[in-house]
Amino acid sequence: MKTNVLKVLVVFIILVMAAPISLMSRSKHNIRVLVAYYSKTGTTQKMAEQIALLTGGDLLRIEPAVPYPQNMDSLVKRAKTECQNNENIAIKCDDVRVEEYDVIFIGSPIWFSDWAAPAASFARDERLSGRRVIPFMTSGKPEQGEVMDLLYKKYCKTEPERGLCMVDKKVQLDKMSEVTRWLCDILSIKNCGNLTTMNVLACLREMKCRYPKITLCDVYKSFYQDYFGPGHLIESKSQATKYIKEELKIVDKASVGLQTKCNGFWVKKATGTEKCGALGRYVRVDLWKVKCGEINLNDYVKKLTQSVAENVDNDGWVKEWNFILSVIQNYKVPIDNYENDLKLINSRIASGKYGMHHSQVFNQCYHPHYRIIKSNLLK
């Protein structure tokens, strides 16, 4: 037992120490990100919004003090002159204190193989010197890597950073995958097995949408269930049947798989199944499915028993959990009761107890009554 505890502690310490610097320091209150951009027709704005969403950064829209003409010919004429003359134009952006930010993303459409003058003028701001400035651009033509490097050297006086330039059509179609990959790369965020920053973030968003009052313990539980399945709950088939029969008495509707309406209003309508964690190796199947006769009790218990994991790899789980935590911290995902739950989780892990109950709030609000079944048994 003692050896196990020691082993877990050692793995935990090694993982924490091995995390890249940027991961370590980008905790909730440390790193502040500003996403400043100029956009004429909305494409660069879309990219800026994705970056802000994924980094938890503040958005800043840059505008020229004298607006560009609506007429396209006049716009092109002025934009061309500005680019050719390398003009430092007057810009309007809310009174932003750039010195308060550690990382500043600057976004611009490519105009005549250059940055649009409003973004270029913002990049020239003296206060940016010595800060980490990361460019992003959108363009009509692909393959702008060289242009990007040239422009970076031209405007930003800091060490070159790997920016991202995306073709306008791709920005409109992309579901954040390219932006996420690039951000993970430049901010030194790694994947963990099949878990990626993107699927963890997507999963957290879905959880928060289904269960707005979710706390860190509930988040832990969902990912834990996805890793281990129902193993720790099952003593024997007959015991499981007995517990389920007892619980069925109080089940009056499905509790998992809660859906929101398209317009965003919350409705308590549940499908009765939902995947655990980000990978859905296991699925929560509501007892309601048995109560309403959709699944036969014997079949339910059989599948539940078959879902018990044979090998329990606690070290692997600690590694996954630390990755999930790093995503939550890096992207400042707001989760209720974070600090308290984290202390509780850490103390349980340190004492070799990996399972976790749902939070009281979760039980009170959502009355969960489900069991975990391996997803491939449900096909």
Ligand SMILES: Cc1cc2nc3c(=O)[nH]c(=O)nc-3n(C[C@H](O)[C@H](O)[C@H](O)COP(=O)(O)O)c2cc1C
């Ligand atoms: C005045 C002007 C000049 C442009 N020059 C270029 C160019 O030199 N190379 C290019 O690939 N795209 C060029 N484009 C296309 C834009 O870079 C592209 O459509 C961009 O995604 C628009 O971003 P926005 O919607 O944020 O304004 C130009 C567009 C305009 C309006």
